[in-house]
Amino acid sequence: MNISAERLLLVLAVAAVTYLTRVAGFALGDREMSPAFDRFLAYVPVASFAALAIPGIADGAGTLPSRVIGATLATLVVLRFGKLWTCLLAGMAGFWLVGLLR
Amino acid sequence: MIANTGRERIISIKKARTEPAEDRSFREQLRRGFMGPMPLWPGAVPFGIAYALVSRASGFSGLETLLSSLLVYAGSAQLVMVTLYGSGAGLISIIVTAAILNLRHILYALSINRRMRPGERPGKAIVAPLLTDEAYGLTMREYLAGRGSMAYLLGAGISLYVVWAASTMGGVLFGSLLPDPEKLGLEFIFPLSFLALLLPLLRSRVAVVVAIVAAGTALAVGPYADGGVTFLIAAVTAAALGAALDRNTTQEQKADEVDA
Secondary structure, three states, X not given: OOOOHXXXXXXXXXXXXXXXXXXXXXXXXXOOOOHHHHHHHHXXXXXXXXXXXXXXXXXXXXXXXXXXXXXXXXXXHHHHHOOHHHHHHHHHHHHHHHHHHO | OHHHHHHHHHHHHHHHHHHHHHHHHHHHHHHHHHHOOHHHHHHHHHHHHHHHHHHHHOOOOHHHHHHHHHHOOOHHHHHHHHHHHHOOOOHHHHHHHHHHHOOHHHHHHHHHHOOOOOOOXXXXXXXXXXXXXXXXXXXXXXXHOOOOOHHHHHHHXXXXXXXXXXXXXXXXXXXXHOOOXXXXXXXXXXXXXXXXXXXXXXXXXXXXXXXXXXXHHHHHHHHHOOHHHHHHHHHHHHHHHHHHHHOOOOHHHHHHHHHO
């Protein structure tokens, strides 16, 4: 196993900018915020989760039916039981089952 | 003035009384945080292995691959870094691209910062490097349920960090022997988990509109931009719309609906 100076520099630089973006929000957050920005932040969780979930379900070449069925099962389970792992299990079960049947 | 001082004194007495309990609850929160992402581990392992394979194929040595997972700890930024490097891109353009991909962390930290109690341990500088999509999602779920903490975030971050590092290591050592992780479709666990985090939040009309706009924007922009940029555009647009719509709903409704 070897290390090149160039690639090490690259890894260190990417690590540094990644850390900066992570710590910046915490540092900025201590300032006094306008009510409008506070309302904006209140909707960040809903907006983030939707922007991470839906494209991941809709995208995926060739496996769309598996994904839609899996997501539907996961939805029913999470609304009924609320536990994360049961929802993931149901979703993956639906995903695999459709994959086997097709 | 007098009333204020009195209130402050009561608060400080309460604080002093609860300190030992807080210590116990710190460990308990840390433990719960560590357990929280366990259902996501099966999705993280194939991702770590796949990353190691792409990294090796892009010209990174095994040690460099492992170091990047240990030091950067951001799956999408790492994948972009090694892929661009492998295609001969310049270092500056790779670093700038990684920074743009990571801008969403600013949004996450602001969002968590809004919830955290003043003086909460551990400090922001310690939890910051562990702030990932998944750690944010799980910790925010806890905060919205009224039991979130920085200790939970630390635990969840460590949990996902260990799995990420170990699976990268596994991919470096045994990558060519393992079955193709993509064939199992385990990466589907990630969108499913964010779906599970999303659904309980859809309790007001504004929240539903925000979710639909976020999803729609992400789908529309997706084909034309990087994942991180797409996410940023979608999340900022939808949350801003939520803030604008929310101004029209009554004050009392507002906080409850979002926090429910």
